[in-house]
Amino acid sequence: MGLRVAVVGATGNVGREMLNILAEKKFPATEIIAIASRKSMGQKVGYGDKELTIVALDTFDFTGTDIALFAIGSSATKEYGPKAAAAGAIVIDNSSLYRMDPDVPLIIPEVNPGAIKGFKKKNIIANPNCSTAQMLVALKPLHDVAGIKRVVVSTYQSVSGAGAAAMDELFHQTKATFVNDPVEPDVFTKQIAYNVIPHIDVFMDDGYTKEEWKMVAETHKIMDPDVELTATAVRVPVFVGHAEAINLEFKKPLSDEEAREILREAPGILVVDKREDGGYITPVECVGDYATYVSRIRGDKTVKNGLNMWVVSDNLRKGAALNAVQIAEELVKQKLV
Known part of the structure; x- marks a missing residue:
């Protein structure tokens, strides 16, 4: 018997990707409902070779409804998420609202699928931050083998992560520079075209941004609370695709050759790592x-048991929509829905 699945926020970037991925993966649903705010009611969105008519959330x-995939931000989720959960739908939420809630599991299916059963406390599962x-x-396959002691990560995050x-x-700033029009920041604090901005989310008292804090807190909840992690999150003038330069320090020796082989066998990963021109993956290609994608795997001789690597992924997919659909697939696989 198929499932009844609601996609809440179906007109947004992530919501549309959720619909695309549900169709691509042929998720076992007898009915898909596309939901958005009242102003979008009656609009059409694509689902495979079909069109769905938007219904109003309010x-x-x-x-x-068996599963509700939420992609509407924290404030709206705070109002409607518990209502959906109380009605019996398992809510898979892409916002940050429930990520640190001890009664809500924070899930990456390739990393901690066993924790998914914890959704029964509130009928809600949280999707982690894209980065x-x-x-x-x-990191998880390497951590399982050699034990990660410390992580230093610098992110290069595309603008689609901000909506x-x-x-x-x-787009408009890039175009403006060609015709000598003024470039006025609005969404970002500084010009993003032909620039990089070391500032994602709000600043905290210790000088880190909330995006950087999220990477630490979520790593501790999902993978291991003992891993030390420090992050610098940077917005770059790329439309889609996040990249990360990651430096790792392990408890046990791990060569770059061993790491490469471990990652080649790991779920959800493709290793493209040739030590030649173009032998790596960039955001445009993902x-x-x-x-x-993992590239540039190499030893770090400045620390004991050190390793560096370059990680790239489509942030609208693995960083959001794909992970949410994979959580739904895990619910089916574990016969929890």
Whole structure:
């Protein structure tokens, strides 16, 4: 028997990707409901070779819905997520609202699928931050073998992580520079076209941004609370695809050759690591793919048991929509729905 699945926020970047991925993966659903705010009611969105008509969130009754994929941000989720859960739908939430809730599991299926059973406390499962998701997919197989002691990560995050308005801002600023029009920041604090901005989310008292804090806190909840991690999160003028330069210090020796072989066998990862021109993956090349790509694997001789690598993934997919659908697939696989 198929499932009744709701996609909440179906007109946004992540919601549309959720619908695309559900169709691509032929998720076992007898009914897909596309939900958005009242202003989008009646609009059409694609689902495979079909079109779905948007229904309004504020009047939708979740009774009889098996899974609800939420991609509407924290404030709206705070209002409607518990209502959907109370009606019996298992909510898979892409916002940051529930990630640190001790009664809500924070899941990356390749990393901690066993924790998914914890959803029964609130009928809610949290999707991790995009930068955390791709990083931990790459780190977990290595951690299982050699034990990661410390992580230093610098992210190069695309503007799509900040939403459609951010993508528009990059487009318009890039165009403006060619015709000598003024470039006025709006979504971002500084010009993003032909620039990089070391500032994602709000600043905290210790000088780190909340995006950087998320990577630490979520790594501890998902993988291992004893791993030390420090991050610098940077927004770059790329439309889709996040990249990360990661430096690792292990408890046990691990050569670059061993790491390469471990990662080649790991789920969700593709290793493209040739020590030649173009022998690595960049954000442009990962767009539309399911995989997390790992390149530039090499030893770090400045620390004992050190390793460096480059990790790239489509942030709208593995960083958001794909991970949410994979959580739904895990629910089916474990016969929890």
